[in-house]
Amino acid sequence: MSPLGPGSAIGILGGGQLGRMLALAAARLGFDAVILSPEDDPCAGRVAARTIKGAYDDPAALAALAKACAVVTYEFENVPAKAVEILTGLGCRVAPGAKALAVAQDRVEEKTFLNGAGAPTVAFAAIESAADIAAALDILGAPALLKTRREGYDGKGQVWVESAREAEAAFKKIGGQPAILEAAADFIRELSVIAARAPDGEIACYPLSENHHQDGILRRTLAPARAAPRIVELAEVIAARILTGLDYVGVMGVELFEMADGRLLVNEFAPRVHNSGHWTADGCEVDQFEQHIRAVAGWPLGPTTALAHVEMTNLIGKDADAWKALAAEQEARVWLYGKGEARAGRKMGHVNRLRPLKD
Amino acid sequence: MSPLGPGSAIGILGGGQLGRMLALAAARLGFDAVILSPEDDPCAGRVAARTIKGAYDDPAALAALAKACAVVTYEFENVPAKAVEILTGLGCRVAPGAKALAVAQDRVEEKTFLNGAGAPTVAFAAIESAADIAAALDILGAPALLKTRREGYDGKGQVWVESAREAEAAFKKIGGQPAILEAAADFIRELSVIAARAPDGEIACYPLSENHHQDGILRRTLAPARAAPRIVELAEVIAARILTGLDYVGVMGVELFEMADGRLLVNEFAPRVHNSGHWTADGCEVDQFEQHIRAVAGWPLGPTTALAHVEMTNLIGKDADAWKALAAEQEARVWLYGKGEARAGRKMGHVNRLRPLKD
Numbered sequence: 001m002s003p004l005g006p007g008s009a010i011g012i013l014g015g016g017q018l019g020r021m022l023a024l025a026a027a028r029l030g031f032d033a034v035i036l037s038p039e040d041d042p043c044a045g046r047v048a049a050r051t052i053k054g055a056y057d058d059p060a061a062l063a064a065l066a067k068a069c070a071v072v073t074y075e076f077e078n079v080p081a082k083a084v085e086i087l088t089g090l091g092c093r094v095a096p097g098a099k100a101l102a103v104a105q106d107r108v109e110e111k112t113f114l115n116g117a118g119a120p121t122v123a124f125a126a127i128e129s130a131a132d133i134a135a136a137l138d139i140l141g142a143p144a145l146l147k148t149r150r151e152g153y154d155g156k157g158q159v160w161v162e163s164a165r166e167a168e169a170a171f172k173k174i175g176g177q178p179a180i181l182e183a184a185a186d187f188i189r190e191l192s193v194i195a196a197r198a199p200d201g202e203i204a205c206y207p208l209s210e211n212h213h214q215d216g217i218l219r220r221t222l223a224p225a226r227a228a229p230r231i232v233e234l235a236e237v238i239a240a241r242i243l244t245g246l247d248y249v250g251v252m253g254v255e256l257f258e259m260a261d262g263r264l265l266v267n268e269f270a271p272r273v274h275n276s277g278h279w280t281a282d283g284c285e286v287d288q289f290e291q292h293i294r295a296v297a298g299w300p301l302g303p304t305t306a307l308a309h310v311e312m313t314n315l316i317g318k319d320a321d322a323w324k325a326l327a328a329e330q331e332a333r334v335w336l337y338g339k340g341e342a343r344a345g346r347k348m349g350h351v352n353r354l355r356p357l358k359d
Numbered sequence: 360m361s362p363l364g365p366g367s368a369i370g371i372l373g374g375g376q377l378g379r380m381l382a383l384a385a386a387r388l389g390f391d392a393v394i395l396s397p398e399d400d401p402c403a404g405r406v407a408a409r410t411i412k413g414a415y416d417d418p419a420a421l422a423a424l425a426k427a428c429a430v431v432t433y434e435f436e437n438v439p440a441k442a443v444e445i446l447t448g449l450g451c452r453v454a455p456g457a458k459a460l461a462v463a464q465d466r467v468e469e470k471t472f473l474n475g476a477g478a479p480t481v482a483f484a485a486i487e488s489a490a491d492i493a494a495a496l497d498i499l500g501a502p503a504l505l506k507t508r509r510e511g512y513d514g515k516g517q518v519w520v521e522s523a524r525e526a527e528a529a530f531k532k533i534g535g536q537p538a539i540l541e542a543a544a545d546f547i548r549e550l551s552v553i554a555a556r557a558p559d560g561e562i563a564c565y566p567l568s569e570n571h572h573q574d575g576i577l578r579r580t581l582a583p584a585r586a587a588p589r590i591v592e593l594a595e596v597i598a599a600r601i602l603t604g605l606d607y608v609g610v611m612g613v614e615l616f617e618m619a620d621g622r623l624l625v626n627e628f629a630p631r632v633h634n635s636g637h638w639t640a641d642g643c644e645v646d647q648f649e650q651h652i653r654a655v656a657g658w659p660l661g662p663t664t665a666l667a668h669v670e671m672t673n674l675i676g677k678d679a680d681a682w683k684a685l686a687a688e689q690e691a692r693v694w695l696y697g698k699g700e701a702r703a704g705r706k707m708g709h710v711n712r713l714r715p716l717k718d
Contacts, residue, residue: 024386047408327653
């Protein structure tokens with residue numbers, strides 16, 4: 001494809017912090033960002049050239065977006081398939097495409113695709129009933145993790161099942177809907193790789209991130225993660241298999257389990273910029289947000305080398321009340337998302353703390 | 360002053376590229392930017408939470424800005440004094456203040472202030488007539504540079520006078536208005552220091568920039584400039600004297616002549632973020648735009664150390680047509696301002712080319 005020139009508009013489905021940081025990156029390169037969001041005053045809208053209010057599958061809103069934009073991307077993986085269909089039907093390019101969304105939206109599809117692409121995961125079983133859980137536990141072992149097939153993020157919609165006796169209650173707890181049961185991964189640590197693919201197939205990976213969660217939400221990322229060269233190489237091979245298998249265009253976050261025996265298993269991938277890649281905004285020449293914009297705009301990918309060690313800490317809910325102390329901390333690069341109310345569990349900002357690479 | 364908290368709005372007088380990059384920096388820290396500009400579609404407005412259209416001295420527009428914002432700053436030094444008066448009268452804080460503007464707007468006032476503050480300049484004379492020019496040439500020597508006292512930038516409104524015979528024609532050429540005649544500075548090179556001052560008097564300077572002009576417009580900046588420690592120290596002392604003398608809050612660009620005899624003379628200062636500081640956006644942890652926002656918001660200043668060597672090149676007029684080649688250049692960080700027409704002499708963007716500090 002021909003690269004988009006200055007003044008082109010890039011549409012973003014979703015108006016949260018990821019859309020906001022994508023809009024900022026687009027502006028640096030001379031693009032206008034146009035946000036589509038059902039919210040009244042999405043925080044991404046406050047840095048965008050234009051905001052269209054509407055449901056993600058509202059044909060009129062999508063038509064306005066398609067008319068305004070040379071390409072449309074998204075900041076979350078639960079974009080309705082219908083939205084992409086409508087946009088594509090209007091002749092509007094959507095990146096990453098429909099296939100990535102379809103696979104990412106269904107955990108059984110996702111794991112099936114991953115293993116088929118040579119990106120191994122834990123063993124799993126599709127679940128339609130409590131009886132399925134009991135049967136699957138025999139094969140997967142206990143405990144195992146029950147998750148809804150669709151929706152759910154940051155640990156929502158999932159529950160550990162310790163034994164067959166808990167099957168009924170667990171299935172009820174996740175709403176009795178189609179699910180996946182995943183074998184427990186006896187991992188040493190959680191890593192992720194932020195990878196990008198351009199329309200011509202070029203792939204670039206950032207150094208690995210080491211991620212620490214709490215209550216199912218990412219709290220802290222250390223990057224570049226200390227890792228054996230073999231592990232780095234394996235992560236990049238896995239990411240490339242996923243990106244190529246989906247004919248993907250844009251940035252993707254691939255969450256990995258590092259196992260004691262040296263294997264890397266894919267936990268899941270997010271077809272978008274990723275919280276564990278926020279460190280790149282202060283630690284790399286070209287961050288994940290600009291990289292995504294470059295890819296969807298058909299620009300060659302930028303360099304992904306780290307310029308510093310970064311410890312990224314999310315500011316969740318009341319954490320953001322510490323902004324005054326953070327503002328005074330010399331090594332803290334503060335990012336605040338311009339969201340109003342600091343509800344419990346809501347991501348309000350993050351902090352990148354830098355130290356020189358040579359340390 | 361108490362630092363501004365998340366969600367506060369910062370007003371910016373002016374809607375050009377400097378306002379745009381200030382708005383982007385404000386957004387990173389969770390602030391809303393509100394642009395006041397007489398233009399129809401100012402490029403800064405496309406990344407701002409709100410744009411107010413109006414003349415800079417329009418009382419209604421200024422009242423709306425004062426109502427919306429916790430502090431107002433500006434991106435250009437020719438803000439009418441009346442605008443600051445009106446805003447201040449409405450109880451709105453303006454930073455940097457009225458004194459910096461008044462001094463910066465009149466070249467005779469500026470040079471008088473600088474020399475009084477211990478920041479030496481070339482010898483100069485106030486000019487009211489062609490006869491004044493002839494008389495001043497006797498003292499300053501020829502050639503000397505005639506500039507209007509007010510307005511004029513990027514080399515506009517100035518002319519070299521080679522001898523008393525040219526006095527009449529030169530005075531006519533700059534419109535027969537109050538002027539300044541400056542002795543020629545036999546400088547080795549042009550440097551600048553980007554310096555910031557917080558409300559509590561804290562001062563921070565970035566490493567020196569070495570600047571190369573063409574047709575009176577900045578073309579290229581190299582930073583950190585190779586310079587003797589004594590020169591760096593002297594530049595910082597000079598900047599501190601200016602900032603303190605003006606009780607300044609915000610970022611300032613101080614243009615310096617490095618003389619063969621080791622002196623530094625101040626050419627002029629700009630009471631705003633400065634083109635020769637654009638390198639900081641890719642070369643420093645905290646760039647001049649965030650630094651300015653931090654200062655006017657009452658946040659402590661951030662670190663100013665360089666993370667890389669940067670060569671900044673302005674994209675002027677048709678230069679921006681090379682965007683496709685620049686997008687493909689791995690070491691080029693491209694900034695485009697989202698301006699429409701690439702008129703001759705118009706700053707359309709800039710490129711920061713990075714190389715490691717150790718080189």
